[in-house]
Amino acid sequence: MYDTDVLIIGGGISGLSTAWWLNRAGLSVNVWESGKCPGGKIKSRRQDGYLTEQAAALVMNFRPEVAQLVQESGLEAAKTARSAEAEAHRYLLHDGQLTAMPMRLGRMVSSPLWSWRAKLRLLTEPFILPGGSEDETVSDFICRRLGREVLEKAMEPFVAGTLAADPDLANAAATLPRLTALERRYGSLTAGVLVSRVLRRKRACITDTFSFHGGMSTLVDTLSRTPGVCLATSHTVNEIAPQQHGWRVTATTHDGQRSLRARKLVLTVPAGCAARLVNPLDAELAEQLMGIRYAPKTVVHLGMDRTVVGHPLDGTGFLVPRRENQPMTGNLWMSTLFSGRAPKGKVLLTAYLGGARAPATVDWDDGRIIDAALAMLRPVLRLKGSEPEMVRIDRHREAMPLYHGAYQARMQAIDARLARLPGVHLVASYRGGVSVRDRITSGYTAAQRIAAELGSALPMTAVYSSHIGLKLEEGVTI
Ligand SMILES: Cc1cc2nc3c(=O)[nH]c(=O)nc-3n(C[C@H](O)[C@H](O)[C@H](O)COP(=O)(O)OP(=O)(O)OC[C@H]3O[C@@H](n4cnc5c(N)ncnc54)[C@H](O)[C@@H]3O)c2cc1C
Numbered sequence: 243m244y245d246t247d248v249l250i251i252g253g254g255i256s257g258l259s260t261a262w263w264l265n266r267a268g269l270s271v272n273v274w275e276s277g278k279c280p281g282g283k284i285k286s287r288r289q290d291g292y293l294t295e296q297a298a299a300l301v302m303n304f305r306p307e308v309a310q311l312v313q314e315s316g317l318e319a320a321k322t323a324r325s326a327e328a329e330a331h332r333y334l335l336h337d338g339q340l341t342a343m344p345m346r347l348g349r350m351v352s353s354p355l356w357s358w359r360a361k362l363r364l365l366t367e368p369f370i371l372p373g374g375s376e377d378e379t380v381s382d383f384i385c386r387r388l389g390r391e392v393l394e395k396a397m398e399p400f401v402a403g404t405l406a407a408d409p410d411l412a413n414a415a416a417t418l419p420r421l422t423a424l425e426r427r428y429g430s431l432t433a434g435v436l437v438s439r440v441l442r443r444k445r446a447c448i449t450d451t452f453s454f455h456g457g458m459s460t461l462v463d464t465l466s467r468t469p470g471v472c473l474a475t476s477h478t479v480n481e482i483a484p485q486q487h488g489w490r491v492t493a494t495t496h497d498g499q500r501s502l503r504a505r506k507l508v509l510t511v512p513a514g515c516a517a518r519l520v521n522p523l524d525a526e527l528a529e530q531l532m533g534i535r536y537a538p539k540t541v542v543h544l545g546m547d548r549t550v551v552g553h554p555l556d557g558t559g560f561l562v563p564r565r566e567n568q569p570m571t572g573n574l575w576m577s578t579l580f581s582g583r584a585p586k587g588k589v590l591l592t593a594y595l596g597g598a599r600a601p602a603t604v605d606w607d608d609g610r611i612i613d614a615a616l617a618m619l620r621p622v623l624r625l626k627g628s629e630p631e632m633v634r635i636d637r638h639r640e641a642m643p644l645y646h647g648a649y650q651a652r653m654q655a656i657d658a659r660l661a662r663l664p665g666v667h668l669v670a671s672y673r674g675g676v677s678v679r680d681r682i683t684s685g686y687t688a689a690q691r692i693a694a695e696l697g698s699a700l701p702m703t704a705v706y707s708s709h710i711g712l713k714l715e716e717g718v719t720i
Pocket residue numbers: 251252253254255256257274275276277280281282283284296297298299300301302477478479480510511512515539541638640641642669670671676677678679681
């Protein structure tokens with residue numbers, strides 16, 4: 243006898259979205275979360291009229307599963323789109339100055355960012371034969387296809403800024419799956435981009451960048467209230483034990499120990515925590531999970547009067563290449579991106595420090611962190627005089643898992659060991675991508691597999707299933 247079909251351990255976006263999909267398949271689902279409230283890393287906070295994000299600030303979506311979840315969970319009306327002004331530019335710091343990043347291949351060639359040598363190198367890309375190994379790093383892949391200057395000026399800051407990773411160590415196929423797939427499928431990135439653009443136009447596939455009026459917490463709060471999903475907070479799971487055809491899970495709660503029997507388990511907790519839970523069952527699986535490293539990140543939110551900022555803030559923000567020797571990896575102009583992030587006449591700038599590039603920053607005291615952020619922003623954004631009127635700092639010691647080293651081999655080893663623990667599933671940001679989009683999509687894939695194992699199915703509405711069919715057939719989009 244079982245208490246539930248599926249018990250999900252961890253109530254971040256991975257756990258909550260997996261629960262949402264499983265519920266749609268008609269299965270009984272429990273989510274046990276150790277924190278006082280659900281959402282994991284995602285948390286929006288209001289402070290002095292500003293709306294800040296502790297982790298994910300936005301969803302950049304091109305996946306039909308995400309569109310379906312947002313629409314069918316009733317979140318469509320709560321969405322807020324990226325402003326037209328933010329769409330105008332994405333900047334890169336280049337020799338201490340902000341330079342607009344060319345977003346199209348044609349503009350890349352005319353951009354002042356690149357030397358003539360780099361531009362000529364770019365033009366040779368379609369003629370370079372496909373190559374590379376399973377363990378090729380991002381740096382090797384980009385140098386091989388686009389040249390070192392593109393790596394140093396564009397790809398390194400992208401990988402450091404959005405994934406907290408080091409391109410010299412990051413696995414290319416895992417870190418840039420769509421880009422590497424273009425090479426595999428079309429032989430060159432240029433050809434792949436052109437074909438994808440035509441396909442995308444034909445199939446009306448668009449990228450939707452959005453958040454919610456109340457911030458990203460709206461997403462996790464809504465999912466946590468899904469009727470039929472039984473969420474328990476302040477439940478720290480400390481033991482999972484096999485039973486005939488299922489699992490017995492024990493957690494520490496405010497009222498002491500609590501146990502529950504489930505037919506299937508989904509572990510959405512960080513790798514180290516998953517390792518501790520599976521260690522008594524399979525030490526080798528635990529060892530593989532233990533080997534997954536995380537990068538720390540520090541987020542600094544600065545609220546200030548619009549008049550203090552000399553720059554027009556006409557874009558999403560900027561990324562900072564390693565060659566600029568700064569602990570900051572990027573800066574999002576949140577009040578340009580979305581309405582309602584700052585009081586009238588004020589702006590909200592969110593700076594990201596650390597990652598694999600400068601992990602020690604997470605241990606800096608508040609004063610040092612603020613000084614470092616302002617020292618970088620003052621000349622670049624032409625800040626005048628006074629100090630920010632609102633400051634908030636969010637530290638993440640395990641911000642993002644690093645897809646470094648022999649990542650594919652590690653994932654294969656994990657899958658092989660998991661096969662010995664039937665009914666245990668790992669749905670977490672160390673596999674399948676760290677973004678909210680990837681987390682929701684991974685939740686869908688896992689729910690589909692679990693539903694099939696339990697003789698159920700995940701119903702899709704016609705419009706979404708045809709959309710997904712196209713995407714799978716198409717394989718890559720950019
Ligand atoms: C600074 C920063 C900025 C980011 N920006 C973006 C962005 O703009 N866009 C984007 O798409 N993504 C962004 N991300 C990535 C994204 O926010 C995360 O990858 C995602 O939220 C991770 O969700 P998760 O559910 O996998 O993990 P978590 O959110 O870590 O959830 C895991 C949950 O498990 C719980 N748990 C742990 N141990 C136990 C236990 N023993 N028992 C029960 N529960 C347990 C934890 O309390 C936690 O709630 C950002 C991340 C960071 C850190």
